[in-house]
Amino acid sequence: MLIRRKPDLTEADVTDPAWYARRREFLQGTAALLLTAGGLRPARAGHGGRRLDFRPRPDLAVPDALTDYTDVTTYNNFYEFGTDKASPAELAGRLTTDPWSVTVDGEVARPGTYALEDLLKPHPLEERIYRLRCVERWSMVIPWIGFPLADLITRVEPTSRAKYVAFTTLYRPEEMPGQRRHVLDWPYVEGLRMDEAMHPLTLLAVGLYGEVLPNQNGAPLRLVVPWKYGFKSIKSIVRIHFSERQPMTTWHKAAPHEYGFYANVNPEVDHPRWSQKRERRIGEFRKRKTLPFNGYAEQVAHLYAGMDLRRFF
Amino acid sequence: MDAERMARLRLLVFVAALAPALWLAWALFADRLGANPFEALTRRSGEWTLRFLLLTLLMTPLRDWTGWRWPVRLRRMLGLYAFFYGTLHLFTWLWFDQFFDWPAIVEEIVKRPFITAGMGALLILLALAATSTRGMMRRLGRRWKPLHRMVYVAVLLAVLHHFWLVKADLLWPTIYAVIAGALLGHRLWRRVRRPGRLPAATALSRS
Numbered sequence: 031m032l033i034r035r036k037p038d039l040t041e042a043d044v045t046d047p048a049w050y051a052r053r054r055e056f057l058q059g060t061a062a063l064l065l066t067a068g069g070l071r072p073a074r075a076g077h078g079g080r081r082l083d084f085r086p087r088p089d090l091a092v093p094d095a096l097t098d099y100t101d102v103t104t105y106n107n108f109y110e111f112g113t114d115k116a117s118p119a120e121l122a123g124r125l126t127t128d129p130w131s132v133t134v135d136g137e138v139a140r141p142g143t144y145a146l147e148d149l150l151k152p153h154p155l156e157e158r159i160y161r162l163r164c165v166e167r168w169s170m171v172i173p174w175i176g177f178p179l180a181d182l183i184t185r186v187e188p189t190s191r192a193k194y195v196a197f198t199t200l201y202r203p204e205e206m207p208g209q210r211r212h213v214l215d216w217p218y219v220e221g222l223r224m225d226e227a228m229h230p231l232t233l234l235a236v237g238l239y240g241e242v243l244p245n246q247n248g249a250p251l252r253l254v255v256p257w258k259y260g261f262k263s264i265k266s267i268v269r270i271h272f273s274e275r276q277p278m279t280t281w282h283k284a285a286p287h288e289y290g291f292y293a294n295v296n297p298e299v300d301h302p303r304w305s306q307k308r309e310r311r312i313g314e315f316r317k318r319k320t321l322p323f324n325g326y327a328e329q330v331a332h333l334y335a336g337m338d339l340r341r342f343f
Numbered sequence: 344m345d346a347e348r349m350a351r352l353r354l355l356v357f358v359a360a361l362a363p364a365l366w367l368a369w370a371l372f373a374d375r376l377g378a379n380p381f382e383a384l385t386r387r388s389g390e391w392t393l394r395f396l397l398l399t400l401l402m403t404p405l406r407d408w409t410g411w412r413w414p415v416r417l418r419r420m421l422g423l424y425a426f427f428y429g430t431l432h433l434f435t436w437l438w439f440d441q442f443f444d445w446p447a448i449v450e451e452i453v454k455r456p457f458i459t460a461g462m463g464a465l466l467i468l469l470a471l472a473a474t475s476t477r478g479m480m481r482r483l484g485r486r487w488k489p490l491h492r493m494v495y496v497a498v499l500l501a502v503l504h505h506f507w508l509v510k511a512d513l514l515w516p517t518i519y520a521v522i523a524g525a526l527l528g529h530r531l532w533r534r535v536r537r538p539g540r541l542p543a544a545t546a547l548s549r550s
């Protein structure tokens with residue numbers, strides 16, 4: 031699949047130290063590099079996972095170069111498998127993702143525990159290329175396969191009292207060794223305001239790079255909210271709960287002054303320990319300027335009209 | 344230990360202590376540092392700084408426990424290595440994280456307590472490295488020892504730096520803090536138990 035895109039290389043891409051480019055060249059082969067430089071995306075060869083059927087959504091694809099598959103799948107914050115970024119790729123292999131079921135409950139007309147297949151069946155998959163910005167000042171560009179969360183929400187018919195959606199990650203210390211230590215208050219919980227959850231950019235992902243999600247990336251079902259810091263995009267979801275009150279979320283509970291409920295990408299609001307003005311795109315040398323709402327301001331800024339984003343960080 | 348064996352030991356330690364830096368340089372070019380190699384450089388060099396600082400502080404207790412004299416004779420080299428890795432650590436941050444944006448750097452040092460603590464620790468190491476020669480020892484005379492006791496402050500700042508920078512997992516900062524606590528505790532205990540006596544004499548009389 032060759033998709034033509036407009037060339038988007040900036041000065042910064044060109045001025046990377048030459049040896050750094052060579053390092054990538056060494057990894058990817060010259061062909062891939064030349065194609066990227068020419069504004070073409072290399073055909074995405076298989077990476078060993080099960081292929082998915084999907085429809086590309088070029089209208090929802092950022093023009094930036096994709097982050098290397100290897101980097102996307104070996105540099106992960108998934109504390110359920112350990113706190114360093116290499117652990118998930120090493121340890122997530124033994125996670126059982128089939129069978130899998132997801133409980134939908136709370137303020138909803140059609141609660142229940144759904145087998146993953148049943149949950150996914152009605153939803154055609156599409157590929158969207160999103161930026162992912164981690165609160166730790168690094169970012170990636172990832173071709174996700176998934177469907178809008180809004181479609182699922184509509185299907186389960188939340189009541190008028192549903193103002194928030196909370197998601198819970200699997201708790202299974204036998205298979206998730208990171209959960210054997212109380213680093214965070216397991217199980218991991220994240221949440222969105224209803225209008226954020228219903229936003230067309232908010233994605234439930236089941237795959238990346240054309241294949242089912244590798245376990246370390248949150249198989250079999252994860253959230254992707256591209257305008258928020260990565261920790262909002264909860265992995266390996268087993269519960270979706272609708273509520274009237276704002277849910278208590280895991281990182282917010284762990285350090286309330288460092289991680290807010292909203293966690294919108296915002297270069298103007300520092301993390302207490304670092305500035306959020308810049309980020310390192312994985313695979314690049316120079317840092318990039320971080321964009322408000324991670325570059326999705328046009329689509330999402332209205333959700334927060336009139337809110338003090340310093341207070342609701 | 345005779346002079347020749349001491350010289351050989353020194354050479355061995357010198358090479359061994361340089362190995363992590365050589366490995367890091369090799370790993371950077373061989374793409375063995377993962378997806379974010381520059382962040383990895385900062386982290387690994389920070390860890391080695393702390394390890395060498397603790398190794399330096401281990402030499403005196405080691406002498407006290409064993410009666411051997413060679414550990415103390417390695418102390419200066421190990422301390423200089425702590426400074427070397429600390430400088431590398433700072434430099435990776437100045438370059439790959441801040442890209443020599445000096446106003447931003449000053450702001451970070453003032454604004455972020457973990458950076459302030461790290462900077463404090465490194466400045467102390469700089470002062471100690473600069474006064475670590477025989478010439479400086481002679482020139483400073485009686486003031487040399489109290490000055491070099493500042494290494495205790497440096498290690499406390501380094502441990503604080505580590506605690507303040509981690510996101511949620513306090514395991515490693517705690518491990519290093521316990522080691523630092525034991526090494527500093529040994530000195531306190533020695534003072535309380537044998538006030539006024541030379542540590543070397545203590546060690547000899549016990550062995």
Ligand code: HEM
Nearest residue numbers: 386389390392393429433436458461462464465501505508
């Ligand atoms: C004696 C002095 C210092 C020691 C012993 C030290 C030690 C450490 C250690 C152990 C780490 C953690 C590495 C890890 O996460 O595995 C670290 C990280 C770090 N240090 Fe230092 N450090 C010192 C001085 C400094 C200075 C002077 C600066 C900057 C001005 C600095 C900036 C940082 C930064 C930015 C990180 C990485 C934080 C992160 O990636 O989350 N350190 N240091």
